[in-house]
Amino acid sequence: MTTPARSDQTPSPTTHPKSVPLGVAAIGYAFMGKAHSNAWRNVASFFNVPAFEQKVLVGRDASAVAEAAAKYGWAESATDWRSVIERDDIHIIDVCAPGWMHAEIAIAALEAGKHVLVEKPLANTLAEAELMTAAAAEARARGVQSMIGFNYRRVPALALARELIAEGRLGTIRHVRAAYLQDWLSDAESPMSWRLRRETAGSGALGDIASHAIDQIQYLTGQTALEASGMLKTFVTERPGPGGPEAVTVDDAVWATFWLTGDLGASVEASRVATGQKNSLKIEVYGTAGSLMFDLENLNELQFLDATAPVREQGFRRILVNEPEHPYLEAWWPQGHIIGWEHTFTHQIRDFLTAIAAGESPSPSFEDGLQVQRVLDAVETSAKNKSTITAVEHNSLIAEGA
Numbered sequence: 001m002t003t004p005a006r007s008d009q010t011p012s013p014t015t016h017p018k019s020v021p022l023g024v025a026a027i028g029y030a031f032m033g034k035a036h037s038n039a040w041r042n043v044a045s046f047f048n049v050p051a052f053e054q055k056v057l058v059g060r061d062a063s064a065v066a067e068a069a070a071k072y073g074w075a076e077s078a079t080d081w082r083s084v085i086e087r088d089d090i091h092i093i094d095v096c097a098p099g100w101m102h103a104e105i106a107i108a109a110l111e112a113g114k115h116v117l118v119e120k121p122l123a124n125t126l127a128e129a130e131l132m133t134a135a136a137a138e139a140r141a142r143g144v145q146s147m148i149g150f151n152y153r154r155v156p157a158l159a160l161a162r163e164l165i166a167e168g169r170l171g172t173i174r175h176v177r178a179a180y181l182q183d184w185l186s187d188a189e190s191p192m193s194w195r196l197r198r199e200t201a202g203s204g205a206l207g208d209i210a211s212h213a214i215d216q217i218q219y220l221t222g223q224t225a226l227e228a229s230g231m232l233k234t235f236v237t238e239r240p241g242p243g244g245p246e247a248v249t250v251d252d253a254v255w256a257t258f259w260l261t262g263d264l265g266a267s268v269e270a271s272r273v274a275t276g277q278k279n280s281l282k283i284e285v286y287g288t289a290g291s292l293m294f295d296l297e298n299l300n301e302l303q304f305l306d307a308t309a310p311v312r313e314q315g316f317r318r319i320l321v322n323e324p325e326h327p328y329l330e331a332w333w334p335q336g337h338i339i340g341w342e343h344t345f346t347h348q349i350r351d352f353l354t355a356i357a358a359g360e361s362p363s364p365s366f367e368d369g370l371q372v373q374r375v376l377d378a379v380e381t382s383a384k385n386k387s388t389i390t391a392v393e394h395n396s397l398i399a400e401g402a
């Protein structure tokens, strides 16, 4: 449980002098720590952002995190995140640690008056996500900002898709389909890791990658899930662990359907055992006046169908999202010089810093992260009870399973 913030003793960053660079500390130096470090290292070369310094990279293994800090451009390394968040020269905490650490670190950092960016999903449980969101709301009142790292919102093609939908170019959206397929766990001999234990990951494909698809469905359409129905499956029930075979306690794959506000239907499929699919996020949006298709493996492109065009000319056409007029692109290279997956993290850090400098709440907020967590929880409840969940907010059953 979090203790109420000591507002009288918690520094307020709104008084942060512009002349003093924002001190940044990142917690975690594995895959996401590396992706975020790369973004911190290059964002100021391409975007106008407030001055900041990569001060500390935090990890549990002193020698490994020291090596990573030197490699990724951090001034120093540390092994105790609690002492780092108490430092006066640290103003931003970037949480790249495994899901089971998100709540404790983010809440402590917010209470210490630090702006917080946390990787998705917000937490391992709905209860943790609610505590984090309450802490974020309290901190925001003190000028302390927070953001969740759904980085695919920063793919220019998906940001353009959202703009086109918001402008009405697709008319009324009827349904959305999203599939996020990977195969790094297809081999039953792939060893155990924190991502395969419920106590450290919360869930498997559901929280790890379906969370991205669920966020995208809500982000692209501006609607929120009301009803959820889902199935979860663990195909490989035990894997080689440090002390011999160990039970896998999270899902390998998830199938879910949703009704959203706006009378909109959606389906999400996510798997980490889809043999041959490496990091394939495909999204399709179908409206009364047009449709869109996106494929992460071709992330510079958006397929757009304008159903108001004469039928003889209709068809999905490829928009190469690489013009200066497209979101984020004017900062990079001349048109047609495409960008990659890692650029989405640079865009994310740019938006986070820009919001902090403006004293505004970055998007997506912890509230957005909590909404996704409610949907994840509703899918799990539906799968467990073999039923359809309604009122995602209240996570109550509407129909007992057969």
Ligand code: SOE
Pocket: 031, 182, 208, 209, 279
């Ligand atoms: C899972 O392997 C993973 O690393 C996710 O955790 C990330 O969020 C996704 O962007 C890539 O795949």
